[in-house]
Amino acid sequence: MPIYHGLYVSLWSTLLPIFLIILLLFFKDSYLNYIVIPFLSEETIDLGIDEILYVKSFLINNISSLSTLISSGFISEGDANLLVEKYQESRVVSFSSLVLLSIILGFVSYKKLSVRYDARRRVERILKFIFFVFSTIAVLTTVGIIFSLIFETLRFFSQVGFFDFVFGTHWSPQTAIREDQVGSSGSFGSIPLFTGTLLITAVAMSIAAPLGLYSAIFLSQYAKPKTRDFLKPILEILAGIPTVVYGFFAALTVGPFVRSCGEYIGLTVATESALAAGLVMGVMIIPYVSSLSDDVMTAVPLSLRDGSLALGATKAETVKKVIIPAALPGIVSALLLAISRAIGETMIVVMAAGLAANLTANPLSAVTTVTVQIVTLLVGDQEFDSAKTLAAFALGLMLFVITLALNVFAMIIVRRYRERYE
Amino acid sequence: MKLNGDLIMDEQKEQNNIRNKKSLIECRGVDVFYGDKQALFGINLDIGEKEVTSLIGPSGCGKSTFLRCINRMNDVIEICKVEGNIKIDNEDIYHPDVDVVELRSRIGMVFQKPNPFPKSVYDNVAYGPKLHGRILHKDDLDAKVEKSLERAGLWSEVKDRLGEPGTSLSGGQQQRLCIARAIAIDPSIILMDEPCSALDPIATAKIEELIDELKDNFTITIVTHSMQQAARVSQRTAFFHLGKLIEVGDTEKIFRSPDHEQTEAYVTGRYG
Numbered sequence: 119m120p121i122y123h124g125l126y127v128s129l130w131s132t133l134l135p136i137f138l139i140i141l142l143l144f145f146k147d148s149y150l151n152y153i154v155i156p157f158l159s160e161e162t163i164d165l166g167i168d169e170i171l172y173v174k175s176f177l178i179n180n181i182s183s184l185s186t187l188i189s190s191g192f193i194s195e196g197d198a199n200l201l202v203e204k205y206q207e208s209r210v211v212s213f214s215s216l217v218l219l220s221i222i223l224g225f226v227s228y229k230k231l232s233v234r235y236d237a238r239r240r241v242e243r244i245l246k247f248i249f250f251v252f253s254t255i256a257v258l259t260t261v262g263i264i265f266s267l268i269f270e271t272l273r274f275f276s277q278v279g280f281f282d283f284v285f286g287t288h289w290s291p292q293t294a295i296r297e298d299q300v301g302s303s304g305s306f307g308s309i310p311l312f313t314g315t316l317l318i319t320a321v322a323m324s325i326a327a328p329l330g331l332y333s334a335i336f337l338s339q340y341a342k343p344k345t346r347d348f349l350k351p352i353l354e355i356l357a358g359i360p361t362v363v364y365g366f367f368a369a370l371t372v373g374p375f376v377r378s379c380g381e382y383i384g385l386t387v388a389t390e391s392a393l394a395a396g397l398v399m400g401v402m403i404i405p406y407v408s409s410l411s412d413d414v415m416t417a418v419p420l421s422l423r424d425g426s427l428a429l430g431a432t433k434a435e436t437v438k439k440v441i442i443p444a445a446l447p448g449i450v451s452a453l454l455l456a457i458s459r460a461i462g463e464t465m466i467v468v469m470a471a472g473l474a475a476n477l478t479a480n481p482l483s484a485v486t487t488v489t490v491q492i493v494t495l496l497v498g499d500q501e502f503d504s505a506k507t508l509a510a511f512a513l514g515l516m517l518f519v520i521t522l523a524l525n526v527f528a529m530i531i532v533r534r535y536r537e538r539y540e
Numbered sequence: 541m542k543l544n545g546d547l548i549m550d551e552q553k554e555q556n557n558i559r560n561k562k563s564l565i566e567c568r569g570v571d572v573f574y575g576d577k578q579a580l581f582g583i584n585l586d587i588g589e590k591e592v593t594s595l596i597g598p599s600g601c602g603k604s605t606f607l608r609c610i611n612r613m614n615d616v617i618e619i620c621k622v623e624g625n626i627k628i629d630n631e632d633i634y635h636p637d638v639d640v641v642e643l644r645s646r647i648g649m650v651f652q653k654p655n656p657f658p659k660s661v662y663d664n665v666a667y668g669p670k671l672h673g674r675i676l677h678k679d680d681l682d683a684k685v686e687k688s689l690e691r692a693g694l695w696s697e698v699k700d701r702l703g704e705p706g707t708s709l710s711g712g713q714q715q716r717l718c719i720a721r722a723i724a725i726d727p728s729i730i731l732m733d734e735p736c737s738a739l740d741p742i743a744t745a746k747i748e749e750l751i752d753e754l755k756d757n758f759t760i761t762i763v764t765h766s767m768q769q770a771a772r773v774s775q776r777t778a779f780f781h782l783g784k785l786i787e788v789g790d791t792e793k794i795f796r797s798p799d800h801e802q803t804e805a806y807v808t809g810r811y812g
Contacts, residue, residue: 342618421655425718428613429668429725430645439667444658 126237129244131224135216142212149208267518270511277505278306283512285309289475291495291506306509308516310477314392314485318467319460321396321481322403326456329400330407331449337408338415339423339437350412357405361465368398368470376482385482390472393481399466406456414448415441447532454528458521464489488513564589564729564759565610570624572605572614579605581783582624587776592751592760594770594791597780597806603763606780607731610761611647612640628729645672648722648730648758653738654714656706656721661698664706664717665689668725684724692720693750712743719750723758730754732762736769748773767807771795779803 231237275283286307333353337346373394380387387393418441426436442449464487472484473494495510563586572580580602587593595603605614612633614620626633633643645668656664665685669675675684685702689695694716698709706717715735722730732751736744751760751773764770770777771791778788779798787794787803798804 419655421651421653422657424613424616425649425651425655425657425721426667427616428611428644428647428649428651429671429721430641430643431667431671432641435671439671440657 122237122241123231123235125241126244127224127227127231129241130227131220133244133248134223135220138216138219150205264518267511267515270508271515274505274508274512277508282306283308283509284516287477289491291491291509306505306512308488308513310475311486311488311491311513312516313477313479314471314475315461315487315489317392317479317481317485318396318399318471318487319457321393322399322460323453323457325397325400326403326407326460327453330404330452330456331411333404333408334411334415335437335441337412339433339441350409353405353408355405356402357409359402361402361463362469364398364402365465365469368394368466372398373470380482387482388472388484390470390484391482392471392485395467395471396481398470399460399463402463402466403456403459406459407452410452410455411445411449414445414452417448418444450531451528454524458524461517461521461524462489464493468493488517492517562589563587564629565761566625566627566630567606567609568625568627570606570609570622570626572602572609572623573621574617575619579783580609583785585778585785585788587759587761589759590755590757591776592755592762592774593776593778594774595761595763595778595780596765596767596770597786599765601780602783603780604733607733607761607763610729610731611644611649613644613649615640645725646727646729648719648725648727650715650718650722650730650732650735652734654711654718656709656714656717658705658707660703661689661706661709661717662702665720665724667721672725674726688720688724689717691723691754692716693746693753694720710743712739712746715739715743715747716750719747719754723754727758729759729761732760734763734765737765744769767795767809779806781806 283306286305287309288305288307289310290305333349337350337353341349369390373389373391376391376394376397377387377389422440422444423436426440427433431439467487467490471486471490473486473490474484475486475491476483478485492510492513495506495513565585565587567583567585567587570580570583570585571578583606585606595606597603608614609622609626610628610633612622614622622634624634628643628646632638657667659667662685665688666681669681669684675681686695686699689698694713697713698704698717701708706714709717715738719730719735736747739747748769751762754760755775762770762774774791776788777791777794779786779794779800779802781802787798787800789798794803795807798807
């Protein structure tokens with residue numbers, strides 16, 4: 119298999135050098151410290167890590183601007199030239215040794231080749247390893263994110279009590295910059311945020327679930343193939359509209375409309391209301407429900423549908439008693455996907471539901487959600503260590519836990535019904 | 541018009557030859573089209589009451605299509621068009637006033653592959669009766685389910701497993717469950733579309749035995765690929781070829797001394 123022989127040699131001559139380059143990147147920093155520090159004056163070292171970083175960044179980014187360093191007195195001219203020389207030298211050495219290594223490896227593996235040499239199995243093994251590495255990258259990233267969330271959250275809880283955060287009913291994260299300002303300590307009760315999220319999600323689902331499900335039933339059971347081919351892509355376009363567009367649609371059209379409708383029948387409606395945001399969000403997630411549900415209902419074997427029709431059931435009875443029960447696991451996961459999409463949605467809420475953290479179950483008042491607060495906490499100039507910034511991590515972690523719980527719940531439901539139905 | 545109809549009748553009687561029972565289903569000049577393609581050509585066939593009629597013929601000859609005309613299951617297929625005249629008990633089932641759902645509730649159907657609903661054994665059988673609201677009391681429904689399963693020869697095997705999903709039964713049991721489900725709506729006709737093609741010989745034998753018992757109460761039409769099966773279970777046999785009904789007659793005659801050469805070639809295995 120000549121192609122495998124070639125592949126084998128090229129893999130050997132590229133993979134290990136690439137791996138070494140990655141390793142070098144890790145050690146580059148300590149190596150630079152190693153060559154830079156001896157040249158710095160003692161006072162500079164005493165000044166701390168910042169100055170070392172400063173010199174290093176000059177070295178890496180732009181050798182020519184070392185003259186700035188010289189003129190600012192960090193380093194003498196002779197030393198600077200030595201440093202540059204040393205740095206260039208190390209680059210040449212590392213580069214040429216990598217090329218040499220690549221050639222040697224290629225040569226060695228080429229020498230090993232013979233007609234009967236089983237390169238195919240070895241290539242397979244190397245590829246398997248590569249795929250394994252790539253799959254772990256995704257997992258490790260996730261784990262990394264979770265850990266950073268957890269550690270920042272722990273820092274947050276060293277400043278704000280855990281129960282104050284989880285069960286507190288008042289949210290106003292404005293900590294004062296100076297001690298003597300009014301309201302110098304913010305309060306971080308997250309309950310209003312989660313009720314806000316829940317309220318908007320509930321409104322959105324009460325729109326998306328029936329509309330999505332009914333259109334899925336129509337598409338999969340009643341529509342002629344031509345109608346279906348025409349309607350389904352159009353419905354799916356809804357999912358492709360940027361949420362910002364939905365956001366100003368909600369803020370400028372639906373919000374005022376809801377308000378004037380409410381006034382007409384004598385209700386006080388805030389300009390920015392949970393109802394307006396929820397309605398628009400509901401429209402946005404219709405395709406998540408309809409498209410997935412349509413897929414699972416179409417996947418229900420035709421023989422089941424025919425069996426029911428042949429027993430003298432109408433189409434509607436067949437849908438209700440056979441198709442939906444058989445497709446239930448898929449429908450449930452479609453709904454849960456839509457819910458997690460609604461919980462994570464930010465833009466529409468920023469624009470249409472406001473920032474006021476009211477603890478209310480009234481969809482006509484302004485509420486705010488977890489994601490919106492995360493955004494407002496992190497927007498603008500902030501001290502990274504303040505409770506206000508760290509609160510974003512705590513909220514993020516709680517949101518993560520909730521969506522994770524939802525997913526697990528969905529999986530349990532799907533698994534239970536799958537056992538029963540297949 | 542009347543004259544023309546009588547003419548066809550006479551022709552048909554001739555073709556249907558010896559008939560000792562009254563016919564329940566009468567088909568005259570049935571054409572079926574799938575889009576532009578014609579699948580059946582002027583089928584004239586009578587199906588006798590309370591006997592088993594088998595439809596045989598090579599694949600794609602239109603036997604299943606014909607079967608699905610009888611309970612109008614072809615309506616489900618968008619591009620399918622049925623022309624001609626089919627009467628059940630002297631009622632034209634393709635008349636515009638006919639309620640298709642009601643029609644189907646009088647005809648049971650068993651499909652090629654067992655297709656129990658993803659429900660319990662009990663609910664599978666109770667599906668039809670519940671649907672039509674004919675049985676309101678739980679006790680009556682229980683009795684109905686038991687009787688239907690009994691008649692399908694399945695009761696002794698599943699009486700302790702009524703709550704288990706129908707899909708957990710073996711293939712042969714599933715098919716008998718589907719038969720019980722069809723019986724439960726008290727049909728006068730049962731249509732079977734290759735009911736044993738997915739089953740092993742033992743399960744097949746059980747179904748065949750069952751068909752033999754059921755014919756005392758039901759008019760059964762069965763599509764089959766197995767000539768032996770047709771010979772074993774049916775009283776009359778119709779041979780289809782390329783969308784045309786070639787010959788119909790008593791099973792014995794079809795297999796011993798068919799009138800048409802094509803039929804003989806097929807039943808003796810020289811063709812198809």
